[in-house]
Amino acid sequence: MMHDPSPTPSRYTVEDRAPRKLSSFLLRWESILVMMLATVIIGNTLKSPYFLDPFNLADATYNFSEKAIMALIMALLILVREIDLSVAAILAVSSLAIGFMGDAGYGTLALVLTGLFVGTLCGAFNGFLVTRSGVPSIVITIGTMSLYRGITQVSLGDQALSTFPQSYLDLGQTYFIDWPPVPLSFFIFLVLACVFGVFLHKTAIGRQLFAIGANPVAARFSGIRVDRIRFALFTVSGLLAGLGAVLLTARIGVMRPNIGLGWELDIITMVILGGVAISGGVGTIGGVVLAVFVLGLSTFGLALMNVPGIVINVLLGLLLIISIAAPILIRMATGKR
């Protein structure tokens, strides 16, 4: 065997980081979302003098805050290649429990704790099934969605529960901060968004989520407790659905079996528009928060213009597909892969 005394240069070289280009910054998903948000705000302000009224805006947040809270954890689930289609059904079961407790005459604190507890329990059951059975979470949560929604239908039939103490209803029907007017649900969303942002982007476990999303098997071999994290995420998803139930039930003051029907799709739309890749491993909390505002404010603006709700759905569906397709088309056109 020949031996070469001279040190051979490494086959690999570490190059300097490529200079940051303005175009790559502008094509970042979050930048696109900021532009979309600006367009929505400017367009709505020009169209309607009522749009920028602080009280109107505060009331507009009611319509998306509960969904937005649930979107935060959905973002993490999709990031690790899971999905929870049962969130809206968990919300319904939690709301059912709150309704029964209200009927039995319990106080506000008991109602809130019941909602959170039942949600957590349902979420933990999802997590248990997903981690134990090895069946894809989309299938498991379609099953539990039917199961949970079925429980509310069996318990209530066509009845409704509407006995709640006034102090509980105040949680959803008054402003948490009087000026500027901020409802409790929106306040909680803002706080949780910060918590989730720091957790995902600044902690070790947050980085592990990206690792799992990029390659779950490699993550397991690197010593990341994949199943434990999955279980925890599904449990938190249940907890936040319970929180959504607490806020929503207080806001509308009545519990019917069809409460929050179809919300799972709205929530997933928020997450996907927020730039979280359905194939896992890519996404930011900032993007999701921006998407929440884009969707929430455009819905509010269109409603101010008397556009019917179902037509708004068409526009939001188009927005979802176009916003995902446009960057791909641009990349195809410019020949970058």
Add this chain to the structure above:
Amino acid sequence: MSVFLKYREWVLAAIISLMVTGISLYAPAFGTLDNATGVLNDTAFLFMMSLAQMVVILTRGIDLSVAANLALTGMLTGIFNEVFPDLPALVYVAVALTLGCGLGLINGTLIALLRIPPIVVTLGTLAIFRGMIVVIGGGSQVNTSDMSASFVGFPKLSFLSLSSVFWIAAIVALLAWFFLSLTRAGRGLYAVGGNPVAARYCGISLPFQQVLAYAISGAVAGMSGYLWVARYGVAYVEIASGYELTVIAACVIGGVSIGGGVGTVAGTLLGALFVGVIVNALPVMQVSPFWQMLISGAVILAAVIINARAEGRGLKLILPEARRAAAQAKR
């Protein structure tokens, strides 16, 4: 054990017969031939729609827009009927097939050419199709009184006391079996779902197979749309709302793997029949229809978990020692 593996359909068939026997003992009205044809007629839509959904799931995809497609095509065919009344019924079937196929092609194109994940595309088109019903129809309904006799009459025709909708579902099932087992394109669907990379090396085109799958799914949904509207005598925005999840549930119960590449026509039909029997048994047993959702949820969970166990991939053992230990334990 190998019986479970290879003949999962037999197990499902046995469970369904046990269920039917049990229900008939409890409520003799259920065990009559009359009721059996009623159940088959009622489940005909689910048979067709779950077969079409299976074709999509085989390619590792999912089509959430089928129910919205059904409703939109049903509405459009209803409006077409108002403009051109008294054409032969098969013309309406053809129109619905074409419209539905067109809507499916939109999904297929976005998924295959732009490579957007199927769940994202069909979630979007679900909202768009549903909403277009209001945009096009102006929020109004198409009622029986607006429909011509040939339009309404077709789904009510019957042969051997089974409705034409059932016979169409039977033809769809035969075609699906022939297509999936005996044609190159049909086998290609299994190939791209089972292993996309290997399929690519074999010269099977993923974009072609995807467009094909979503076009089929759309066409069947569209045809069901006409039959649905004509049978129930009304077209409006809410028809078949949430039906996509029932369809997917039937596939899952029938042993179609959401991971792609696994699924049979017989299994899917049995899965749909299972759901159909439950839906029809509840009123006979004087159980509130509100139980339907809870029961199907529990059944889906039981079915997928038993399937996963039977396939032996219940727990993902990725470490070699664990895998060896498990293999020894099995022996």
